[in-house]
Amino acid sequence: MNVIGENVITQKQSxxxxxxxxxxxxxTFFHTEEPTPPTxxxxxxxxxxxxxxxxxxxxxxxxTEGGFLMSLTYxxxxxxxxxxxxxxxxxxxxSIQTHPQFPSWAGTPSNPxxxxxxxxxxxxxxEGDSSSSDVKPKKLTYKFxxxxxxxxxxxxxVESWLVPGTVIQTTEVIAGGFTIPQTGVRETPSLPGWSFxxxxxxxxxxxxxHGGAYRMTKRYRQGGSNGWNQYIYPQA
Numbered sequence: 125m126n127v128i129g130e131n132v133i134t135q136k137q138s139x140x141x142x143x144x145x146x147x148x149x150x151x152t153f154f155h156t157e158e159p160t161p162p163t164x165x166x167x168x169x170x171x172x173x174x175x176x177x178x179x180x181x182x183x184x185x186x187x188t189e190g191g192f193l194m195s196l197t198y199x200x201x202x203x204x205x206x207x208x209x210x211x212x213x214x215x216x217x218x219s220i221q222t223h224p225q226f227p228s229w230a231g232t233p234s235n236p237x238x239x240x241x242x243x244x245x246x247x248x249x250x251e252g253d254s255s256s257s258d259v260k261p262k263k264l265t266y267k268f269x270x271x272x273x274x275x276x277x278x279x280x281x282v283e284s285w286l287v288p289g290t291v292i293q294t295t296e297v298i299a300g301g302f303t304i305p306q307t308g309v310r311e312t313p314s315l316p317g318w319s320f321x322x323x324x325x326x327x328x329x330x331x332x333x334h335g336g337a338y339r340m341t342k343r344y345r346q347g348g349s350n351g352w353n354q355y356i357y358p359q360a
Contacts, residue, residue, distance in 0.1 A: 132159075135193065145297045146337050147202025149178060155192045161185060162196070177201045177299060177336035199335025201297055207315055210293040215286035221268060222349050223285055229277065233266050240276060242269040287348040292320075295341045297334075305329050305342065310352050311360035313344050323351030326360065 137151040153159070161183035178200030185194045220226060231237035243266040271279040294313055311326040328343040 141202040143206070144208055144295055144339060145201060145203035145206035146334050146339065147175065147178065147200055149175060149198045150195070152193055152195045154188070155194060156190070158192050159185060159194045161194060175200060175202070179335035181335045199337060201299060201337045204297075206297060208295040209315055209318065210295070212291040212293075214289050214291055216289040216348060217284050218287045218348055220279075220282050220285050222287070224349060229275075229279055230268060230271065233268075236266050236268075239272075240279070241271050243267065244269050288346065289348060290346045291343065292346075293341055293343050295339060297337050297339055299336070300338065302338070302340075304331065306360065308357060309360040310354065310357050311344070313342070323347035325352045325357055 133154045135152040135154045137149070139147065139149045141147045162180060175198070178198040180196060181199050182197040183194070185192055187193075221230075223229075229237070230241035231243070233243075236243040246265045246267055271282055273280045292313060294315055305326065307326050307329055309326055310323065312324050313320050324344045324346055326342060327345050330341045330343075332339045332341075
């Protein structure tokens, strides 16, 4: 025990640091006279070195034999610059028509592959013609109606496919004075020692305060076969 004042004795103290770099310092003082807890966001004089960012997050006083116990908990950035990566490998179901190989399997609306797929013939009216009869087709287009029973590459009956759509989260601890990132934008995740290919969308940002530290978690979703539409989702 450490006597730090005429009526105050340090009863116990602990300092823990999490994987994300957030530190937690807890200390309990014994007082012979009833104390007044310090104001939140204060840090006591004589605190641990390297804890200048720590802020008071919890304070309590309880009666004990011969005096009072005041327990204080502080949190802040103990290790700066840490980033944590979480990966959730997943897939999304999309129409088979979005597959990169679809044109070689079934053709296109303007150039169907009749031997492998069913295509419905569509006609467009001539421009400026609003009559309901004797309409001369301007051009022919086709709508895909599925693969034939004898379709090559075992495609008979196939209507959709599973597109890789990995979701990742990056977590970092930062100090105050930051700008909240905009969501719904195309942004490639950034993490030391890692590289990310493909098209990514920043779809969620979560910020939690821990004393003098802020834990920011960003969630990114990988685009499908064609990536995220640049006209709908702007670049960050």
